[in-house]
Amino acid sequence: MERSILSVFLVLLLAISAQTRAADEDWKLVSDRNGIQVYMKHNDNSRLKTFRGVTRFELKDEYSLVALLNDYPSYPKWLHFVDSAEEFRRTSPLKRWLRFTTQLPWPLADREAVLEADVKVIDDGKKNQQVVVNLINQPDQLPPNNDYIRFPEMHGILGFKRLGDDQVEMTYELILDPGGYIPAWIANILLRDAPYFTLERLRRIVHKPEYQNHYYDYLDMLHGPGRPDTEPGN
Template identity: 75%
Template sequence: MERFAIAWLALLLALSCLPAHAEDNHDWKLVSERNGIQVYMKHRDESRLKTFRGTTRFTLKDEYALVALMNDYAAYPKWLHFIDSAEEFDRQGPLDRSLRFTTQLPWPLADREAVLRAKVHQTLNDEEESVMIELINRPDALPPNNDYIRFPEMWGKLGFTRIGNDEVEMIYEIILDPGGYIPAWIANILLRDAPYFTLERLRRIVMKPEYQNRYYDYLDLRGPGRPQSAAPLTPQESTPVKTTL
């Protein structure tokens, strides 16, 4: 079935293939820019796949809204490209969690799953305020699931840096090997869209009322009424989500 997918995707996506012969494989190259979102590509010599990075800037007065969105696993499919479910199955602390994602790939490709460790890194000083979530592949952290092909390789990061005037610069960077019978050039084309659509949706959804005026004591961020007048934590936000898989 996935052999048929090669021909199908080749016809659909051939026009969007970018020539690689003129690229410097050691530098980030801009591959698209639209709606205030830039997508860059970089090739690693040790990998058959390319790394893609998306960046955008937008107004965000309440940074805790991003934390609230990250804690809302049920909403991940609304903004995280190709993802149709997300769940937490272990937690070492609020800044170190283990997550399982499942994908929704174009027919007739088989769906995949990712088993990841999400570690949060914060920089807070006079020169910089930033929060970055590092996604580290942990394919052996859960037993195999015959309903999905598990990503053999994946790494990513998602986070922001405060740039002043109530603005943040958001970044989403990802590299993964989808496994199964998908050639690298098709995987790279699919991956190229992920940073753009993820950031475009995230910057809209994070403005929803349900993510505003929250407070989480495990991160020191800007936010209205921090912390005295912020909305109290609900049990779902303050305790780990345990899932039976």
């Protein structure tokens, strides 16, 4: 009986491992420049592709990233194609509802996105904590706005992982349907550029002085609560 259970367990492990490898192989490298890799994945059920950007850089204070994410007026400076960002509701610091507006190149009409931001902290037990912000499309959470076309579909992931030696890995993944009439090839070009420019700007702006020396007790990352050399945040 024990051998039978062990055999089933090993089969399940092998199946999960094979699925993970297959999922990783679905991502194709489309750009590698300036220390930023951009990958693409295509789903046969969608006319659009999913793009993921990954970069590694030095960041001694991980709370500077939280401070940046809390600074909504700064979003147009680093989040590609975003013209404004605002929070219109929250149930906790880790679950918020946001509205973004975008400025697209002429002759395309401007868009807006209504999203739920759900933050998760993942600990692998080796002090390599990962913070993942899931952006989930919630287009019905606000009344229609005649000045914008609302994204009918959008999902994004912004992930942060501490690697050690003051190195971090940032991941930005994006899939969306812009709505209205935009040819798929134009939408895919816009999507392809978004991860690169977002990560390239973010890794520069996060080092600005106004984002340093903060502490957020709802994201107790590595340093533990009550850091005396930092300021409490929202």
